[in-house]
Amino acid sequence: MSAEPNTVIEPVIGLIGGSGLYDIEGLENKEWRTVETPWGAPSDQLLFGRLDGVRCVFLPRHGRGHPVPPSRLNYRANIAALKIAGVTDVVSLSAVGSLKEELPPGHFVVIDQFIDRSFAREKSFFDTGCVAHVSMADPLCPRIGDVLEAEARALGLPVTRGGTYLVMEGPQFSTRAESHLYRSWGCSVIGMTNMPEAKLAREAELCYATVAMVTDYDCWHDSHDHVTVDAVVKVLLGNADKARTLVRAAIPALGRPRGLCPAGCDRALDNALITAPGARDPALIERLRPIAGRVLAA
Numbered sequence: 001m002s003a004e005p006n007t008v009i010e011p012v013i014g015l016i017g018g019s020g021l022y023d024i025e026g027l028e029n030k031e032w033r034t035v036e037t038p039w040g041a042p043s044d045q046l047l048f049g050r051l052d053g054v055r056c057v058f059l060p061r062h063g064r065g066h067p068v069p070p071s072r073l074n075y076r077a078n079i080a081a082l083k084i085a086g087v088t089d090v091v092s093l094s095a096v097g098s099l100k101e102e103l104p105p106g107h108f109v110v111i112d113q114f115i116d117r118s119f120a121r122e123k124s125f126f127d128t129g130c131v132a133h134v135s136m137a138d139p140l141c142p143r144i145g146d147v148l149e150a151e152a153r154a155l156g157l158p159v160t161r162g163g164t165y166l167v168m169e170g171p172q173f174s175t176r177a178e179s180h181l182y183r184s185w186g187c188s189v190i191g192m193t194n195m196p197e198a199k200l201a202r203e204a205e206l207c208y209a210t211v212a213m214v215t216d217y218d219c220w221h222d223s224h225d226h227v228t229v230d231a232v233v234k235v236l237l238g239n240a241d242k243a244r245t246l247v248r249a250a251i252p253a254l255g256r257p258r259g260l261c262p263a264g265c266d267r268a269l270d271n272a273l274i275t276a277p278g279a280r281d282p283a284l285i286e287r288l289r290p291i292a293g294r295v296l297a298a
């Protein structure tokens with residue numbers, strides 16, 4: 001993709017469905033296709049189709065039927081597969097626990113920050129032989145966030161703009177002490193999946209935004225039972241329906257031809273590579289081409 005200032009982009013929308021969202025309704029000409037990547041296989045096939053004429057690519061994050069736990073997700077393959085499929089803009093739909101009284105189950109949060117406490121995951125496409133350091137100061141695309149917030153409000157969905165998503169390793173839920181600690185840090189919601197997903201999306205120069213859908217009060221709240229999968233699933237089903245409605249409403253605006261992202265997500269690698277051309281590993285460079293080809297010399 002060229003990064004010329006007058007570039008016109010026909011967006012291709014990637015939708016990552018989290019817990020409870022294993023399919024997307026209303027896609028025209030839909031087809032599940034296998035996409036291979038230099039980092040192995042994504043969680044599942046990708047579902048290609050159009051919504052209101054806009055090209056969309058859906059990936060169930062944990063695979064259909066939810067066979068893959070958060071720590072075993074191949075985050076690099078998932079993001080690489082979306083990039084290889086031509087995706088420009090990613091909407092991540094995620095179940096989360098609430099860390100604030102005013103964010104009850106059923107509430108949506110268009111988050112704007114992360115604290116990454118995951119530790120057992122591959123977090124970068126780059127490696128020995130080609131080192132890159134992208135900025136994560138503003139980890140989510142505000143342009144997509146604006147659309148999601150506006151459409152959620154127009155639909156009358158309970159939504160909050162802004163909030164910090166604490167990413168834990170899991171798969172066990174938090175201890176009560178951890179839950180209180182994250183609250184003392186000012187975090188809004190807790191989940192297990194959005195990192196390193198957002199970091200990898202940034203390295204792949206994809207715009208990325210998350211709708212965090214509250215399913216429970218984790219385990220800190222005096223007048224609510226601690227979180228269980230059963231309790232999460234009960235709320236999830238309603239949240240998933242609302243998420244599908246939100247996606248349908250947001251697609252026309254997200255799919256409109258546009259210029260480069262004002263936030264610069266699509267140029268994240270412009271000033272990120274530090275390894276001198278002569279010190280680069282040619283095999284790694286070839287592997288990186290689908291992700292970083294824009295900034296790697298031919």
Ligand SMILES: CSC[C@H]1O[C@H](OP(=O)(O)O)[C@H](O)[C@@H]1O
Pocket residue numbers: 017018019020061062070093094095096191192193194229232
């Ligand atoms: C089923 S509750 C825990 C599970 O749900 C969230 O996943 P996702 O972000 O894919 O919706 C959470 O992060 C855990 O993986």
Ligand SMILES: Nc1ncnc2[nH]cnc12
Pocket residue numbers: 095096097098168173174190191192215216217218219227232
């Ligand atoms: N309380 C919680 N902790 C971590 N991930 C979650 N996903 C949904 N609820 C959660």
